Structure formats: C-alpha cells, structure tokens
Amino acid sequence: MGKSYREELVGVFGYPVDENPTVVVAQTAFEDLQVPYRYLTVEVKPEDLKEAIRALPAWNMKGIHLTIPHKVEVLKYLDYVAEDAKIMGAVNTVYVKEGKLYGENTDxxxxxxxxxxxxxxxxxxxxxxxxxxxxxxxxxxxxxxxxxxxxxxxxxxxxxxxxxxxxxxxxxxxxxxxxxxxxxxxxxxxxxxxxxxxxxxxxxxxxxxxxxxxxxxxxxxxxxxxxxxxxxxxxxxxxxxxxxxxxDGLGMLINQAVESIRMWTGKTADAEKMKNALAKEYGITDV
Ligand code: NDP
Missing domain, CATH: 3.40.50.720 (NAD(P)-binding Rossmann-like Domain)
Incomplete structure (x- = not known):
C-alpha cells in the first residue's frame, strides 16, 4: 500500500479566533501521539455557524471546538447534546460519529x-x-x-x-x-x-x-x-x-483539550507536554 497523505481534520470555530492558541496545544498532542490529525483555526461568522457545523460530516471531520460567540448558539444544530452540557446551555466540543453531531462541554x-x-x-x-x-x-x-x-x-x-x-x-x-x-x-x-x-x-x-x-x-x-x-x-x-x-488556569485549558482530543482520536494526550508547549508560546517561564 502507498503512503497516505490524508489527514483527519479537527479545529476551532470562533469569531474572532485569530488569537486562539489551541492549535499549538493540539498539534503538540497529535505529534506526540503520532496520529495524522490537523487542527484548523477557522473564522466562522455567527450567521454562518449553522452551515459550517452542518458541513462537518461532508468534510469527514472528526469534530470541532467552539469558542466566542458560538458556544450557546451551536446547540440548535446538533443531533445529540450531553446532559451536563444541556444544563450548562453551552457546548465547547463537537465530535462526529456515523455522520451525527454530538455536543459536549469539557471546560x-x-x-x-x-x-x-x-x-x-x-x-x-x-x-x-x-x-x-x-x-x-x-x-x-x-x-x-x-x-x-x-x-x-x-x-x-x-x-x-x-x-x-x-x-x-x-x-x-x-x-x-x-x-x-x-x-x-x-x-x-x-x-x-x-x-x-x-x-x-x-x-x-x-x-x-x-x-x-x-x-x-x-x-x-x-x-x-x-x-x-x-x-x-x-x-x-x-x-x-x-x-x-x-x-492556575493553564491546567484547566490543557485538561479540557485533553478531553476533546480523547473524543476525537480515542487516545489520551500527554498534558505535561501540551502545557509546556503553551507556556513556551506565551513566553511564560514561571509555571
Ligand atoms: P463571561 O463573559 O461569560 O463571564 C464573565 C464573568 O466575569 C461574569 O461573571 C462577569 O460578571 C465577571 N466579571 C468580568 N469583569 C468583572 C469585574 N471587573 N468585576 C467583577 N466581575 C467581573 O466569560 P467566560 O465565563 O466565558 O470567561 C471568563 C474567563 O474564564 C475568561 O477570562 C476566560 O479566558 C476564562 N476561561 C478559561 C478557561 C480555561 O480553560 N482556563 C476556559 C473558559 C474560560 P457580570 O455577570 O457582573 O458581568
């Protein structure tokens, strides 16, 4: 069998999203886990959220993170929402299974x-x-x-x-x-x-x-x-x-990403390596 160039796609939808650093954390995890995943930082305007979310199965994407301002709005467009996320009224992680969209909140x-x-x-x-x-x-x-x-x-x-x-x-x-x-x-x-x-x-x-x-x-x-x-x-x-x-709040940020990555890949990422990558990105030396 030849080499595969195909990648599994995940990422974040937000608006604005430019300064969201999760890609650094996620790619560190994917490289460490040696899985061919790509994390995309995507600007999605509020009026485009429905189409963007509904298109995940068509792109064969494994899932997506939601950030400002989509965490509440997205509930309308999902097939299933976890009980605790329903109570919170907010979803920060979507995963795709057999063409259906599942919402969770890992924060x-x-x-x-x-x-x-x-x-x-x-x-x-x-x-x-x-x-x-x-x-x-x-x-x-x-x-x-x-x-x-x-x-x-x-x-x-x-x-x-x-x-x-x-x-x-x-x-x-x-x-x-x-x-x-x-x-x-x-x-x-x-x-x-x-x-x-x-x-x-x-x-x-x-x-x-x-x-x-x-x-x-x-x-x-x-x-x-x-x-x-x-x-x-x-x-x-x-x-x-x-x-x-x-x-501190760095641990929370990393741990919620570990949870999402588990939902997308089925694997447990190394939180310590992810935390070090983020601290380096932020230029933090005292964590
Ligand atoms: P929201 O806008 O939903 O809530 C902000 C909260 O902060 C409100 O309770 C607001 O009070 C209060 N607040 C803001 N400024 C003041 C102030 N000067 N004095 C008193 N209260 C104030 O934001 P989120 O809950 O989504 O996010 C809050 C923080 O959590 C952000 O900084 C975000 O970066 C962080 N966060 C961290 C995560 C992590 O993984 N570490 C994950 C998610 C969020 P009021 O209702 O009166 O306006």
Missing amino acids: GKGFIKSLVNAGISIKDKKVFMLGAGGAARAIAVELANAGAKELVILNRSRTRGEELKALLEAHTKLKAEYREWKHTMPIDEDTDILVNTTSIGLYPDVNAKPDIVFDTIKEHMIVCDVIPNHPHTQLLKEAEKRNAVTI
Missing part, C-alpha cells in the same frame, strides 16, 4: 481534572466562586457532579448570579447561594475551595485583582483561577502570601 471537566491531578477531592467541599458567566456555569455543574456540598456565587450582575443559582437548584443537588458583589467582599472562613471564574486578570490586564478582602483567604483554602494568560494571577499571588494551595 468544567478540565477544571475538575486540575484539582484531581493535584490530589484535591471535591466531595462534600464548600466552594466560593467569583463570577457567574459561561466558565462559572460549566464549573458549577461539574462541581455538583463531583459531589461538592455547597456553593456561594459572588457576582456583580444579579440576573446572571440568580440564573446560575436557579439552574443548579433545578438540575443538581448542589446547595447554592447567590451574593451580590457590590463592594470589597470577604470570603467565608469555612470555604474549602475559592475559584475565580471572572475575566479579572486576563492579559493584558494582568495587574487586575478581584475586589475581595485578601486577608480572609486562609491557609486551609485551595485557591484556583481560570485565567490562562498570564496564569500566575494577582489573586494567586495574594493566596500564596497567605500560604494557601493554588491552582
């Missing part, structure tokens, strides 16, 4: 994995969460699946915060409380895990800090951030000063 799973990898159990833990946006929804639903006991949601906009609380109450057993974020807020002393899911600290605003009383972060707390760039955020620095264990 929250990636977050949970970064805790599990650090030997942290979520069962019966009280979680204090900053933010109630898309990342928060994905994380909250997976926290519920992982058996967390209680969740405090601190968010500026009341509507989003209350929506998330209602969604958790309707679909999960997690006890959730919403608090309006109006001023410098303390963290409850009995918090086990504090997580920032807001965009505070995202490049280029790397000096931004969430408006909380940092002295209420205690040594017994696990403090997590979802910000991938720069991952060593001001929140994590404040937590380190108070001897809390910290988990």
Whole structure:
C-alpha cells in the first residue's frame, strides 16, 4: 500500500479566533501521539455557524471546538447534546460519529481534572466562586457532579448570579447561594475551595485583582483561577502570601483539550507536554 497523505481534520470555530492558541496545544498532542490529525483555526461568522457545523460530516471531520460567540448558539444544530452540557446551555466540543453531531462541554471537566491531578477531592467541599458567566456555569455543574456540598456565587450582575443559582437548584443537588458583589467582599472562613471564574486578570490586564478582602483567604483554602494568560494571577499571588494551595488556569485549558482530543482520536494526550508547549508560546517561564 502507498503512503497516505490524508489527514483527519479537527479545529476551532470562533469569531474572532485569530488569537486562539489551541492549535499549538493540539498539534503538540497529535505529534506526540503520532496520529495524522490537523487542527484548523477557522473564522466562522455567527450567521454562518449553522452551515459550517452542518458541513462537518461532508468534510469527514472528526469534530470541532467552539469558542466566542458560538458556544450557546451551536446547540440548535446538533443531533445529540450531553446532559451536563444541556444544563450548562453551552457546548465547547463537537465530535462526529456515523455522520451525527454530538455536543459536549469539557471546560468544567478540565477544571475538575486540575484539582484531581493535584490530589484535591471535591466531595462534600464548600466552594466560593467569583463570577457567574459561561466558565462559572460549566464549573458549577461539574462541581455538583463531583459531589461538592455547597456553593456561594459572588457576582456583580444579579440576573446572571440568580440564573446560575436557579439552574443548579433545578438540575443538581448542589446547595447554592447567590451574593451580590457590590463592594470589597470577604470570603467565608469555612470555604474549602475559592475559584475565580471572572475575566479579572486576563492579559493584558494582568495587574487586575478581584475586589475581595485578601486577608480572609486562609491557609486551609485551595485557591484556583481560570485565567490562562498570564496564569500566575494577582489573586494567586495574594493566596500564596497567605500560604494557601493554588491552582492556575493553564491546567484547566490543557485538561479540557485533553478531553476533546480523547473524543476525537480515542487516545489520551500527554498534558505535561501540551502545557509546556503553551507556556513556551506565551513566553511564560514561571509555571
Ligand atoms: P463571561 O463573559 O461569560 O463571564 C464573565 C464573568 O466575569 C461574569 O461573571 C462577569 O460578571 C465577571 N466579571 C468580568 N469583569 C468583572 C469585574 N471587573 N468585576 C467583577 N466581575 C467581573 O466569560 P467566560 O465565563 O466565558 O470567561 C471568563 C474567563 O474564564 C475568561 O477570562 C476566560 O479566558 C476564562 N476561561 C478559561 C478557561 C480555561 O480553560 N482556563 C476556559 C473558559 C474560560 P457580570 O455577570 O457582573 O458581568
């Protein structure tokens, strides 16, 4: 048999998408796994999403990632959506099987994995969460699946915060409380895990800090951030000063990609090699 030049296609649809770095992570994984996969970074405008998604089987593509602004809209065009992604109301990964489109959300799973990898159990833990946006929804639903006991949601906009609380109450057993974020807020002393899911600290605003009383972060707390760039955020620095264990957002980003790659290739990629490739791409030396 002759040499095959054919490649299996996957990628990301977004708008804008130019600065999405997932191709670096994915190609590192594919080369390491020695599979002939190609990750495409594709600009798809909102009005073209339906046709672009519906065309995946015609291109014999294995699947696609969705990023801004497609994660919610895409649900309409899929044949099957995983139960947790339905609850979140957002899909970040589509895979194609026998011509059908399956939707999943690996963002929250990636977050949970970064805790599990650090030997942290979520069962019966009280979680204090900053933010109630898309990342928060994905994380909250997976926290519920992982058996967390209680969740405090601190968010500026009341509507989003209350929506998330209602969604958790309707679909999960997690006890959730919403608090309006109006001023410098303390963290409850009995918090086990504090997580920032807001965009505070995202490049280029790397000096931004969430408006909380940092002295209420205690040594017994696990403090997590979802910000991938720069991952060593001001929140994590404040937590380190108070001897809390910290988990950065790079792990979440890598782990969600590992999950998606497993759905597309059936293989488990090397998270450490992917993380190093991304850190190098970002020019990060202190992870
Ligand atoms: P959304 O726009 O859906 O939500 C943003 C959230 O941040 C809202 O709760 C918003 O509050 C809050 N927020 C923003 N600015 C402030 C501020 N100055 N003070 C208080 N609250 C603020 O975004 P996503 O949830 O999709 O993304 C959030 C972050 O998570 C991004 O930085 C993204 O890069 C990161 N992320 C990381 C991933 C990873 O793999 N590491 C995966 C997915 C996302 P309000 O409702 O009041 O506006």
